Amino acid sequence: MARIGVITFPGSLDERDAQRAIRLAGAEPVALWHGDHDLQGVDALVLPGGFSYGDYLRCGAISALSPIMTEVVTAANAGLPVLGICNGFQMLVEAHLLPGGLIRNDHGMFIRRDQALTVENTDTAWTNEFAQGDEIVIPLKNGEGGYIADAATLERLEGEGRVVFRYKGVNPNGSANDIAGVTNERGNVVGLMPHPEHAVEPGFGPNTRERMRSGVDGLRFFTSALQALQAV
Amino acid sequence: MPTIVVEVMPKAELLDPQGKAIAGALARTGRGDFQVRQGKRFELSVEGQVTDELLAQVREIADDVLSNSVIEDVVNVRVLETAPEA
Numbered sequence: 001m002a003r004i005g006v007i008t009f010p011g012s013l014d015e016r017d018a019q020r021a022i023r024l025a026g027a028e029p030v031a032l033w034h035g036d037h038d039l040q041g042v043d044a045l046v047l048p049g050g051f052s053y054g055d056y057l058r059c060g061a062i063s064a065l066s067p068i069m070t071e072v073v074t075a076a077n078a079g080l081p082v083l084g085i086c087n088g089f090q091m092l093v094e095a096h097l098l099p100g101g102l103i104r105n106d107h108g109m110f111i112r113r114d115q116a117l118t119v120e121n122t123d124t125a126w127t128n129e130f131a132q133g134d135e136i137v138i139p140l141k142n143g144e145g146g147y148i149a150d151a152a153t154l155e156r157l158e159g160e161g162r163v164v165f166r167y168k169g170v171n172p173n174g175s176a177n178d179i180a181g182v183t184n185e186r187g188n189v190v191g192l193m194p195h196p197e198h199a200v201e202p203g204f205g206p207n208t209r210e211r212m213r214s215g216v217d218g219l220r221f222f223t224s225a226l227q228a229l230q231a232v
Numbered sequence: 233m234p235t236i237v238v239e240v241m242p243k244a245e246l247l248d249p250q251g252k253a254i255a256g257a258l259a260r261t262g263r264g265d266f267q268v269r270q271g272k273r274f275e276l277s278v279e280g281q282v283t284d285e286l287l288a289q290v291r292e293i294a295d296d297v298l299s300n301s302v303i304e305d306v307v308n309v310r311v312l313e314t315a316p317e318a
Contacts, residue, residue: 057297057298058300058303061300065297094300100302101300101302101303103242103246103247103249103303104249104250106247106249107249108249108250108253146247148302148303149302150302174247
């Protein structure tokens with residue numbers, strides 16, 4: 001059975017949900033600790049959401065200097081599938097594994113909503129079970145989710161198809177080009193602000209047209225990783 | 233103990249929602265119409281002399297850790313002048 005690690009940082013909040021999502025997808029979750037220099041031989045990694053170090057300095061900046069991040073950067077550059085969710089996405093940009101940066105929402109407020117996204121790249125390790133142009137709904141909850149990058153970087157990301165998810169209907173935080181998530185050149189590292197791990201189980205996900213709280217669009221992130229691992 | 237001050241500001245071309253909120257509050261309370269940008273000031277205190285080498289090291293820390301060049305600029309790195317000891 002594939003083993004997917006979830007790293008807990010001081011102030012992580014969603015590591016249990018991420019572990020549960022991994023289990024529901026059919027893999028074994030492995031709890032990892034930021035202070036270790038050990039990935040325990042996992043096949044893929046999730047950097048979960050939360051407010052590590054109370055968002056001191058910049059969101060994700062201090063966690064990006066954690067001991068385990070040395071191993072994360074090496075493994076990511078060697079092709080290990082890595083998913084950064086919310087605070088995990090902020091860590092990935094601070095660790096220079098993904099381009100751009102995340103700043104305070106343009107309206108200045110924390111936002112929590114069920115957010116529609118368009119899937120624009122299905123070649124990544126975390127999106128291969130989606131179809132191009134799929135509309136999905138997963139929860140979004142952050143205060144600093146505005147994605148920005150300089151014009152040249154944005155142009156390159158758009159040109160290379162590295163925008164993986166785009167906000168649909170409403171841009172909830174002022175992100176450039178409505179960008180909700182991006183990937184690296186290789187497609188093994190993906191970061192996004194919304195939370196797939198909160199939409200994996202009927203009864204606990206976003207509302208759908210059919211039934212309240214029945215949305216499970218997030219599960220396919222994790223089954224995609226299993227697919228990518230089998231394909232290797 | 234000498235102190236080195238590092239000042240970091242959000243990039244000028246980026247929206248600064250904190251500064252915008254402050255400007256809004258100033259206007260609302262009749263204190264004037266200002267454009268406001270909010271940045272950060274760090275104070276790094278060390279034992280001993282501030283050498284060129286140490287200043288270079290702090291500049292590197294300012295660029296690599298205290299700021300993120302994607303969203304911020306280091307606008308000032310200087311030694312804090314303290315009153316001479318009596």
